[in-house]
Amino acid sequence: MTRKEIFERLEEVFHDIFDDSGIVLKDTTTAEDIEDWDSLEHINLVVAVEKCFGIKFTMGEVTGMKNVGEMADIIEERVK
Amino acid sequence: MSFLLLFVCFLVGYYLIPKRFQIHLLAAGSLAFCGLTGGAPMFFSLLAATASTWYGAVRMEDAVSKRQKTWWFYGVLLINAGALAVCKYLNFFVYTGRFAGELMDKEIFLQEFSFIVPLGISFYTLQVLGYLIDVARGTCQAQRNLIRYAAFSCYFPQLLTGPINRYGEMADSLYEEKNFDYKRVVFGLQRMGWGLFKKLVIAERMAVVVDTIYGDYHTYQGCYVIFATICFACQLYADFSGAIDLAAGASEILGIRISENFNTPFFSRSLSEFWRRWHITLGSWMRDYVFYPVLKSDLFVRIGEWSKGRLGKKRGKKVPTYLGMVILWFTVGLWHGGSWKYIVGSGLLHCFYIAGGQILDPLFQKMIAWIHVNTECFSYHLFQSLRTGFLVCTGFVFFRAESFRTALKIFKASFYPNIWIFTDGSLLKLGLDTPDFIIGGGGSWNFISGVSTAAEA
Numbered sequence: 001m002t003r004k005e006i007f008e009r010l011e012e013v014f015h016d017i018f019d020d021s022g023i024v025l026k027d028t029t030t031a032e033d034i035e036d037w038d039s040l041e042h043i044n045l046v047v048a049v050e051k052c053f054g055i056k057f058t059m060g061e062v063t064g065m066k067n068v069g070e071m072a073d074i075i076e077e078r079v080k
Numbered sequence: 081m082s083f084l085l086l087f088v089c090f091l092v093g094y095y096l097i098p099k100r101f102q103i104h105l106l107a108a109g110s111l112a113f114c115g116l117t118g119g120a121p122m123f124f125s126l127l128a129a130t131a132s133t134w135y136g137a138v139r140m141e142d143a144v145s146k147r148q149k150t151w152w153f154y155g156v157l158l159i160n161a162g163a164l165a166v167c168k169y170l171n172f173f174v175y176t177g178r179f180a181g182e183l184m185d186k187e188i189f190l191q192e193f194s195f196i197v198p199l200g201i202s203f204y205t206l207q208v209l210g211y212l213i214d215v216a217r218g219t220c221q222a223q224r225n226l227i228r229y230a231a232f233s234c235y236f237p238q239l240l241t242g243p244i245n246r247y248g249e250m251a252d253s254l255y256e257e258k259n260f261d262y263k264r265v266v267f268g269l270q271r272m273g274w275g276l277f278k279k280l281v282i283a284e285r286m287a288v289v290v291d292t293i294y295g296d297y298h299t300y301q302g303c304y305v306i307f308a309t310i311c312f313a314c315q316l317y318a319d320f321s322g323a324i325d326l327a328a329g330a331s332e333i334l335g336i337r338i339s340e341n342f343n344t345p346f347f348s349r350s351l352s353e354f355w356r357r358w359h360i361t362l363g364s365w366m367r368d369y370v371f372y373p374v375l376k377s378d379l380f381v382r383i384g385e386w387s388k389g390r391l392g393k394k395r396g397k398k399v400p401t402y403l404g405m406v407i408l409w410f411t412v413g414l415w416h417g418g419s420w421k422y423i424v425g426s427g428l429l430h431c432f433y434i435a436g437g438q439i440l441d442p443l444f445q446k447m448i449a450w451i452h453v454n455t456e457c458f459s460y461h462l463f464q465s466l467r468t469g470f471l472v473c474t475g476f477v478f479f480r481a482e483s484f485r486t487a488l489k490i491f492k493a494s495f496y497p498n499i500w501i502f503t504d505g506s507l508l509k510l511g512l513d514t515p516d517f518i519i520g521g522g523g524s525w526n527f528i529s530g531v532s533t534a535a536e537a
Binding site for chain 1: 217375376
């Protein structure tokens, strides 16, 4: 899967979880940029992304990823 | 005072000896500090926590099989969590029995277990467990040198009142060799001085009012109780953040960066924001090591799928979140102390407010639209901060009251119309005179509004 495809699919997941089809993702997007992305929604998001790509994040990755770019890095490596 | 003298002697040694020994001196000094303040119980329990997590982390990293690693992880986790549970929460069952009695309005007599709880155990246990979990998750490497590890786990400025530091964030500045830096030392001293002022001048003045009114809430009713609760919020914040200033100031002098614990919390516009700005290191610890693992567990993911099927996507996904929040806030409350006044006042009550706020949010939005409130102006933000402060204060009533039952009585006592006490001089009969109030109140405003943090930056 190319990085572009990963981002397209990620955007779909984000639109669905945060109920906002205006969200555009970049490598540098963080929880600060999306209003509803707080600690209560974080795991919902992570689980939805896991389901979408058929992968599992480790707990270290869940608490460690700093932005959407890092999330995409992990996905890229896992779905190879 | 003698501690200050010891600290100065320690500093002289710290900057005079060869730099590669600084870390050894720090570890030794920390253990000495621990022995001096907490005596043998604290000394040995801290030593045990240090040795067990150090050894466990190394064995986990060297483990040849996943099973071996899991055994080491849970073994060491249980030893440390178990020690905390026995020391702090054996009486929890006694209190729970009494709490049940209070609810039924009966006095149940149960004997408490009495033994010495090592000072600071709630703080350093979380810190070493955080390290152990990080190594297990692979987010940081195990520290193989016991002395270097002890400098982290026994680091004296944070021992008694936190902040709860993360190994990954602290290690770099902890282990680098440090030169004496005049500017940094002056900054550190200023911050320590400010911390002492908050603790000794502001908090102690506020405590006079709080103790008088909470000690005799039959006499002091209505606005007295409200006034005392606000004073208690100032007292608690001054005392706790003052202690953190002392720790951070001392660390600054030693050239070590530790986590900040407060970020002008009383300006928060919602309760969840409050918990991101008040006792930050506890909140983030609980989030990363309790809340997230619970929510991501297979059980909770399955609960989520089941509830989404039943209640629809939007409402269904909230079910596991709220269940996780109950566990999270119960743990936060329990951490504050093994009694139900903490579990409710510092825990479940906040869970109730946050979840309630979310559930009622559509209704609030409708109301706002209906009465045409401008939500982006200063007065609305002020209203939000005051509302958050009010909710926080209701939790503090439990925190300060002798017991859960007393807290309920205090709430009852606060409904008594006597607003005139603010103007007829009654407040001056509580043990503080006008200059005291000016110092306490002005000082409180000064640090609540964060003037001090701006000055330090």
